Amino acid sequence: MLLFLLGWLLAQPAALADIDPADYALKSSISSEKERKRMQAEFDADKIREAELQRQQEEIEAQRLAAEKTAWEALPYPVRLTRTRCTVCHVADYYINLRHNRIGWELVILRMQYLNAAPLAAGERSTIAAHLTETYPVTGDAALIEALLQLAVAFSPLWLWLAWKITFSRIGKNAKQSFHS
């Protein structure tokens, strides 16, 4: 049985394909000078091929970088500014699922500046906010809700003042009434 298996294996050149015939050539041929020269030439050719391959890979990499640079430069300025300023801490498109109106985006960036110390030069916030509002605008019911919330926040001192006025006038009235009676 074992012999049969061995015979079968030997009859299968494909099964032994992972053994390189060159390995055998190495041992048996060193003796002859001609063979040595042939191997040297093969070795040199290999080295040249390898260098050529490396050169090609470097060229492909350089082309890739150049293409990337061109693509980057083709992007509008606000897009580039947003990526450079905001990807210091976030991955690009961190805000891909967020929707805000202009005020909402201004507030997000303001929070980044004052809470998280995001460095922005003068004027950059409005450029980024405009870009984000255009790219990730709030729509539908969410737009209404956001606007109402902002209004409520913006006018909250007014509400306080009104509440105070109303309370004060009541107290005043009560005081007058008690004075006259």
Ligand code: HEC
């Ligand atoms: C210095 C680091 C830093 C930079 C730069 C930065 N952020 Fe942030 N950002 C944070 C941190 C920390 C959080 C999480 C805490 C928080 O929400 O304040 C965050 C959270 C956020 C959130 C999610 C919170 C939310 O309101 O839903 C958004 C959106 C965001 N950043 C947008 C931006 C944009 C746009 C810029 C570019 C102007 C920016 N960030 C630049 C640090 C940074």
